[in-house]
Amino acid sequence: MRVRICNVNELGEGSAKSVQILARRVAVFRTGGQLYAIDGDCKHMKASLAAGEINGAVVTCPMHGWKYDVTTGACLNEPWAQLRTYEVAVEDGVVWVELPA
Numbered sequence: 872m873r874v875r876i877c878n879v880n881e882l883g884e885g886s887a888k889s890v891q892i893l894a895r896r897v898a899v900f901r902t903g904g905q906l907y908a909i910d911g912d913c914k915h916m917k918a919s920l921a922a923g924e925i926n927g928a929v930v931t932c933p934m935h936g937w938k939y940d941v942t943t944g945a946c947l948n949e950p951w952a953q954l955r956t957y958e959v960a961v962e963d964g965v966v967w968v969e970l971p972a
């Protein structure tokens with residue numbers, strides 16, 4: 872299932888957008904000129920990672936500071952707390968994410 876996230880010009884360098892799709896929140900980050908999509912909820916207590924601070928490839932959860940690599944979904948604090956990653960595409964100025972069926 873393909874989901875529209877936002878217009879690409881709404882995602883400046885070092886920023887993020889998230890969308891809620893049924894029970895799933897997905898966050899898209901722009902860093903290093905690239906777009907990356909991962910699960911949008913922190914594995915600790917479900918804070919929105921799109922509200923976190925981005926430094927390079929790492930986003931820091933705004934609640935208690937867990938860190939995630941947005942390029943892989945890996946949690947740098949707790950190895951079990953792996954987030955899913957999703958394919959991102961930009962077409963005609965719109966950012967899309969492909970979710971599994």
Ligand code: FES
Pocket residue numbers: 913914915916917918932933934935936937
């Ligand atoms: S909710 Fe993210 S670190 Fe606690």
